[in-house]
Amino acid sequence: MGALGRVLLGLQLCALARATHKIWVPNTDFDAATNWSQNRTPCAGGAVEFAADKMVSVLVREGHAISDMLLPLDGELVLATGAGFSASGSVSDPDCSSGGPALFRDPDRFWWYDPLLWRSGDEARGLFSVDAERVPCRHDDVLFPPDASFRVGLGPGASRARVRSVSALGRTFTRDEDLAAFLASRAGRLRFHGSGALRVGSEACADPSGCVCGNAEAQPWICAALLQPLGGRCPPAACHDALLPDGQCCDLCGAIVSLTHGPAFDMERYRARLLDAFLALPQYQGLQVAVSKVPRPSRLREAGTEIQVVVTGTGTETGGAGRLARALLADVAEHGEELGVLSAAVRESGAPVGGGAAAGLAGGVAGGVAGALLLALLLAAALLLLHRAGRLRCRRREAAVPAPTGAPRGFHNPVFDAAASEEPVRAREGGLGSSPTATAGSTSRSYFVNPLFAGAEAEA
Incomplete structure (x- = not known):
């Protein structure tokens, strides 16, 4: 550096x-353009109007020439040094020659x-x-x-x-x-x-x-x-399996690192470490991190608090947040004791929507082909075993005898004897650092690392 x-x-x-x-x-200053109906301060020689039923205190910093002013029933104008009002009967600005008076916006909107x-x-x-x-x-x-x-x-x-x-x-x-x-x-x-x-x-x-x-x-x-400007609804996240950190209103894309801390953990020292050792590096430019203490999720048996580290990106690059989260896990594995961190776990959002759809489709097709090949091999092995055991015989087509009515079709396969479970696939639960429940088909990933057993990392 x-x-x-x-x-x-x-x-x-x-x-x-x-x-x-x-x-x-925000402020209610007279000279702030955003406080006026046309997003500009009153024109020289123009009329000014305040809502009669709104209480407001307005700071005036400059001098203004106006034709007339309607004041609220209960309010005040605070004049800074050199500020004031003078009467003017004509509008000097051609852009202000038409239209009604300049209306001061609702001061109760903040x-x-x-x-x-x-x-x-x-x-x-x-x-x-x-x-x-x-x-x-x-x-x-x-x-x-x-x-x-x-x-x-x-x-x-x-x-x-x-x-x-x-x-x-x-x-x-x-x-x-x-x-x-x-x-x-x-x-x-x-x-x-x-x-x-x-x-x-x-x-x-x-x-x-x-x-x-x-x-x-x-x-x-x-x-x-x-969310009031958005009609009360969150905008759609730009990724699959988006995450909702504690204290956040809408889902976001990135990663959440959960730290179980001991008495030696120092929040400000850890934030400084993030700034110096990680966010200052070129590969993590464009990423943002939020660090806060939050109540431990109710799914964990032990009550208390944990440190929530939220990593998200500001640009179009989507993999940086996950890389930084895994780097923080490695940092805990190596320096957890001196940082006062007992264990750490990470959750990542899924592939981006749109740009990452092709990659996700290709991965799904490849996985489907591999699964079909594996199923074919298992079926062939099962047929071979049954044939050698004498439980499966081959007949010529012309010698085939129609099966009697009601006879079972197919054969008993010992390889697939167990009944398929109807329960959804769930990620590991129960101890510190466990990931939340996930259903089959989810693309989000979770990792866990315990600095007492450095290098032990599981993926769910």
Whole structure:
């Protein structure tokens, strides 16, 4: 790695070492084009209109010449230094000579549970978060930028968001009483709305192995907000046998590595290892990895947590995620003890849809031919054994005697004496690292490795 690469990696590791915090992205600024009906700020000399029944706080950064303005019944315009309004009776921009007034878009369209509206303060290139963890977790610090106006919907019904702290309007709230007083004030009501509740006061995550996000109960709202532009439905995955990681709303293509960890495991150190030893390599460019602590699946007998490592690609190349997942298994086999990893297992999605169909068809045809040849050989061997034992005799066609009515046709074959099972084929279950149940015909693959028995790898 070059000097520049080492500097960038150092900056990424410094970001990882900071406390986790989530930053609110959208705003209700007057000068933001996306806040207006025509995706442009009001024209000079044009009319401006706010919905009468919408509460909103709007930050104005620049000077604007307008003909008239309709204000909401309850709202505020916050003027930055040098900002202001002047009257103008004529429109100077020819593109604005026709049409009605510029309409300020609905400020209530932004919701706390929408993953697209948050940015993680400790993002590093190559790392991402599953959907449930893109929304603030219970141990996160939440920051609303002090140089922007905003309005946040806290969700429907009895939904309740809980975080470590909230910073807004130059204040940081770490106690429920202080935050509740702010939310009940006029400044708070202009910026937060909805029947949901917001609580603070959680402790920072003090476990070096990481902490569970705590958004499992809110995931239905998170997914509903994320998929609302898509009509509430997930887009089809671009591969067969796609995977659904814990905390993700829709299936994805790639691989999931599950790590059983011991007390020596350090989440941030492992993320740094992924960045330095794997994602920095040319063969893994274009891949993204999400690392988080999740509850152990209920199919396993022992309760507790495990480390979920999700590997997915951003380009058209489909095999890189599987290669990286198997490289992580080999890394555990060699360095598991020093990493604090007791065992590891991996699940991979199937072949890509479309581009990989020909390869899958060719593989199916080859497998079918091989199976037919094997069946023919077994049948020939069975006939030979029966003939030598005197249980099968050959007759000339002209000497053949019609079989009596009701006589059984065919012959008893000792090679195929066992009755075929009607149960679907299932992958191994039961201990740490076992793969989930799979039915016959599935093309997904699972691997298991235990560093105490380095090199032992099974494929299901």
